[in-house]
Amino acid sequence: MxxxxxxxxxxxxxxxxxxxxxxxxxxxxxxxxxxxxxxxxxxxxxxxxxxxxxxxxxxxxxxxxxxxxxxxxxxxxxxxxxxxxxxxxxxxxxxxxxxxxxxxxxxxxxxxxKSADLIASIEHTLGPFKRFGLKPEIFSLTIAMTINAIPMILKFSAQAKEAQTARGVKPRVTLMAVPLLVASLKYADEFAEALTARGVEI
Amino acid sequence: MLIEFESVSVSFDAKTALDDINLKLDQKRIGVIGLNGSGKSTFARLLNGLITPTSGRVSVGGVNPATDPKAARSQTGFIFSNPDVQIIMPTVLEDVSFTLRQSGLTKDEIASKALASLERFGIGHLANQAAHSLSSGQKQLLAISAIMVSEPKLIVADEPTALLDLANARLVSRVLLEQIDQQVVLITHDLRLANECDILLRFADARLLEVGEPSPVISSYLAENG
Incomplete structure (x- = not known):
């Protein structure tokens, strides 16, 4: 959802x-x-x-x-x-x-x-905690990334299901776990690189 | 902007990804070709400090990306082949606005600049849509809009059309080669696209094999690998 x-x-x-x-x-x-x-x-x-x-x-x-x-x-x-x-x-x-x-x-x-407003609000609220070493942008980015990750995980899940069906296997959750994990980790790795390229320093 | 590589080598564990690269480039459209694993992507990532050299020195417009990655990234935009991984914010306008979040502009100014950037690349009408609901071609245009809004001096595109269909690949190629005023480094397997560059670099087995006019470089590439 x-x-x-x-x-x-x-x-x-x-x-x-x-x-x-x-x-x-x-x-x-x-x-x-x-x-x-x-x-x-x-x-x-x-x-x-x-x-x-x-x-x-x-x-x-x-x-x-x-x-x-x-x-x-x-x-x-x-x-x-x-x-x-x-x-x-x-x-x-x-x-x-x-x-x-x-x-x-x-x-x-x-x-x-708007998620941008929510993120700005969280950063503003947590701003005073910067002096204690807290990075508000980590919290706000986490929210944005979580919202974004859900459709990606759903996409990987659909792809894994299709791949199993294409090979004549009835899709099973147990069989999907590994390809889903691999795809998610690869996505995480590439996403981290894209974040760095766009100047996000965490 | 002058791009300089002085005796640059990159190794990952025992594997050499780039071996002793020396070059100077100031052309506007720089193409890079080579087989998979030849060192093209490593070369591209050195330009904005995503990878640092094991030895040697890289300079992009006088900035060393290894020692000053922040300055390097502010002047160099990077476009990846997978448009999905480049989306940071949930909606199209928010994603472009994200680039400007530390620009010191007001919220309205950021939204206005972001919308202008989207309109420039023909996707202004998608501003309020969920970014992940776009087609791959639209996502790649979104990535270009998000990068161009900060007006970088150099665009590095690492196989930006690799995952696109023919129509979208042509659209994105036209944008990168014709619509953008900035200097572009284009890593590609599309030889027609490579042929439109001002200069072409060919990598093979971690070495820079050829630098020159596109036609002869493509001919020798085809002769060796065709």
């Missing part, structure tokens, strides 16, 4: 990245302290859907539903072990809804925030 800025003119779009990040952290903290009552978790999820609507109007609700649907497999992976280990269904349901609410809140943040 690669979410990038979706243009808009809402107050959420106009809000500076730093304070918006603080609001996001506070919202996620609030969601995480909700107890095992599924109705409270549902209320939090409804509030997040309201925020989508606030940012994008009616289209925001559609976007919210799309993003929620994209989380289905992840949520399933989280639900099954909890049920296997005998957790109460109310508690499982609340946990899953809380997680979905938190992830959708984070996604909304990236939909309404």
């Amino acid at each position: 690669i979410s990038l800025i979706r243009p808009g003119v809402s107050p959420l779009h106009r809000m500076p990245a730093g304070p918006k990040l603080l609001v996001l952290i506070a919202a996620i903290a609030g969601i995480s302290i909700i107890g095992s009552d599924p109705f409270e978790a549902l209320a939090a999820l409804a509030a997040i859907s309201g925020a989508y609507s606030f940012a994008f109007g009616l289209a925001g609700l559609r976007l919210f539903a799309q993003q929620l649907w994209q989380l289905k497999w992840l949520l399933l992976v989280i639900i099954i072990p909890q049920l296997i280990f005998g957790a109460l269904w109310q508690s499982v349901l609340a946990n899953v809804i809380r997680l979905a609410a938190a992830m959708l809140a984070a996604t909304l943040f990236t939909f309404t925030t």
Whole structure:
């Protein structure tokens, strides 16, 4: 799920990245302290859907539903072990809804925030720590690189799958691990060289 | 800008990547050809300090990339063959703007310069798109825009069309050979492209075998390897 800025003119779009990040952290903290009552978790999820609507109007609700649907497999992976280990269904349901609410809140943040603004904000916030030897640009670059690495890893994964299919092998996660690791390491190596060439000193 | 190599050798462990290179170049379009592993990419990386010589001295416009890599990189832009690895920021405009982040310009000035650079290379309409969603040719144009926005004096392109289809390869080649005013060092396997350079260097087995007009250099390359 690669979410990038979706243009808009809402107050959420106009809000500076730093304070918006603080609001996001506070919202996620609030969601995480909700107890095992599924109705409270549902209320939090409804509030997040309201925020989508606030940012994008009616289209925001559609976007919210799309993003929620994209989380289905992840949520399933989280639900099954909890049920296997005998957790109460109310508690499982609340946990899953809380997680979905938190992830959708984070996604909304990236939909309404330019990554350059986020990076500038992180560098600005961490600026005072430079005197203690901290390099804020490392944090900001890490975020940018993480966002960028996801489509690349997905691409490598698709290539590995295709290569296995082409050789008549049914694609298996165990068989994909090595080619995926090799491709990722090669990418990391070349990317580091490109960063250096563009004058990024870390 | 004068590029000088004085007795430059590069070794990695026991392997010699470049052996005793001596040359002076000031031509605008400098082509470099040779088989894989002949030393072309090592030569290119010496120009902006991505690799430092094991012995000898490199000078690019009076700057020694080994001792002053920061100055070398500010005057030399580098384009890699794989356009995917050159993308640093998530969106097209942000990626070009990234180059100017320490330029002292305001945010609006940076965005405006970045957009102008994208428009110059015909991809201004893609400014707000996710950089990884572009085609390979568009990504290579993005890499060129991101480098050109800082107005370097020298562009080093290491097989920039190697992973592109014919149409995109021609587009990127035209940009590098015709649209850019700066001095260009072009490492390529495309002999038609090499033939359009002002001077051609041919590497073989880590040595600089020939330097001269493109046609005779290409002829002897084909005679030996054709």
